[in-house]
Structure formats: C-alpha cells, structure tokens
Amino acid sequence: MFTIFRLWLLEKYAKKYDIPIMQKDGIQFLTNFIKDNNIKNILEIGTAIGYSAIKMALVDNNINIVSIERDEDRYNKAVKNVKKFKLNDRIRLIKDDAFNVELNDKFDLIFIDAAKAQSIKFFNKFEKNLNKNKYIITDNLKFHGLVESDEILSKNLRQLVKKIKDYIQFLKENNNYETTFYNIGDGISVSKKR
Numbered sequence: 557m558f559t560i561f562r563l564w565l566l567e568k569y570a571k572k573y574d575i576p577i578m579q580k581d582g583i584q585f586l587t588n589f590i591k592d593n594n595i596k597n598i599l600e601i602g603t604a605i606g607y608s609a610i611k612m613a614l615v616d617n618n619i620n621i622v623s624i625e626r627d628e629d630r631y632n633k634a635v636k637n638v639k640k641f642k643l644n645d646r647i648r649l650i651k652d653d654a655f656n657v658e659l660n661d662k663f664d665l666i667f668i669d670a671a672k673a674q675s676i677k678f679f680n681k682f683e684k685n686l687n688k689n690k691y692i693i694t695d696n697l698k699f700h701g702l703v704e705s706d707e708i709l710s711k712n713l714r715q716l717v718k719k720i721k722d723y724i725q726f727l728k729e730n731n732n733y734e735t736t737f738y739n740i741g742d743g744i745s746v747s748k749k750r
Contacts, residue, residue: 559614559641566607566637575630577607578669578695582741586667586693589746590615595664599685600624601654601678602670606634606647612667613643620646622661624670626653654678662687668694673716675723683732683749691748692733697724698743 570577578586586608590598596618600609603625613619625631631651638647650657654670655677664687668678675694686692699720724745727735733747 562640563607563611566605566610570605570607575604576696577604578611579741582695582744583608583611585738585740585744586695587611587615589691589693590619590665593664593691595691596620597661597663597687598622598665598667599659599661599663599682600667600669601682602668603634603649604630604669606637606649608667608669609634609647609649610637610641610643613646614641617646620648622648622650622659622663624650624652624654624657626651655681659685661685664690666692668692669696672696672699672723673719675720676726679723679726679747686749689749691746693747694723694727694745696720696742697737697745698739 567577590612598612598619598621600621600623603609603623609621609623613621625634628651631649634649638644638649663685666682666686668675670678679692683692697720699717727733727745727747733749735745735747738744738746
C-alpha cells in the first residue's frame with residue numbers, strides 16, 4: 557500500500573512540473589510485457605525522475621536496470637526517488653548524454669524513452685548490447701497525436717514529428733528485427749531481434 561502511495565506521489569509530481577512519464581496504460585503494457593517475457597536486465601535511455609525504472613524494477617526482485625539521464629535536475633530527482641523505493645541496489649543511474657555512454661553489459665530489454673529526434677541513433681548505438689532474441693521497446697510514437705496530424709504550425713514540431721515518422725519507417729524496414737506497433741498510451745513499438 558505504501559508503494560502504491562509513493563508511486564501516486566511520483567505521478568502527481570510529474571504532472572505538476574510537466575515531466576513526461578509514461579501514460580498509465582503504456583506503463584501497464586510495459587510492466588506486463590516484462591513479466592510475461594521473463595525480462596531480467598533492462599537498459600533504459602531517458603530516466604526523467606525514475607518513474608518507469610522504478611515501475612519496471614518492482615515487477616520482480618531479480619530485475620536489474622541501467623538507466624541513462626542527461627538532465628542534471630531530473631537525474632538528481634531520480635536518485636532520490638530510487639532511494640525512497642530502496643531500489644538503488646538494482647537500478648544503476650548514469651548522469652550523461654547517452655551518446656557518451658559505452659556499455660559492455662547485455663540486456664533482455666532496451667527501453668528507448670528519450671529525445672524523440674534521436675531514436676534511430678539510440679537504436680543503432682545500443683542494439684549491440686541486446687541479448688539474442690530479445691527486445692527494444694520505444695515509447696511516444698504517436699507523440700500526443702501529432703504524428704497523425706496534418707496541422708502542426710511550429711516548424712520545430714514539424715521537424716520532430718518527421719523524425720518520429722522516419723523512426724517508424726526505420727523500424728518497419730529493419731530486417732534484423734520483427735516490430736509490432738501498439739496503439740497503447742502514446743504509441744509503443746516492440747522490436748524483437750531475429
């Protein structure tokens with residue numbers, strides 16, 4: 557019960573300070589996927605305040621997570637949150653730009669939830685860290701409905717949406733992976749390494 561209350565406080569904090577965390581049905585899908593596929597080692601690109609890392613770690617006591625966050629304030633908040641949930645022995649937080657991070661570890665799941673314009677680069681950089689027949693999951697492929705919209709006024713937003721569309725096309729054409737798209741939360745893809 558105490559854990560549920562703490563998670564609720566995290567959700568409330570994210571809403572108050574406009575920090576992007578996964579939508580409820582998206583995080584439910586992700587945690588169920590982890591449980592159903594016996595995922596034990598996870599790399600998360602984009603920690604924010606640690607919400608999704610905490611939710612993933614709570615699925616099973618044998619789950620270990622490495623999570624990368626470049627924003628110092630969010631990283632510091634994530635460190636505090638992970639400690640509050642007593643998960644600092646299973647969630648390793650790295651404060652850096654993901655492109656500066658070199659890992660030798662292997663993971664059952666790579667979860668991409670960071671700068672949307674960089675998704676292809678994140679995918680290409682970290683896929684070498686994926687165990688055989690395992691998964692890369694990406695969030696925000698609908699980007700609040702804007703990916704399906706033709707009425708985006710801002711040039712910067714149009715460019716970002718184009719990059720998300722390019723990433724979707726990249727996933728569809730990537731023969732090394734079988735990708736399934738889910739109309740859940742803000743749009744999720746699951747790419748399984750062949």
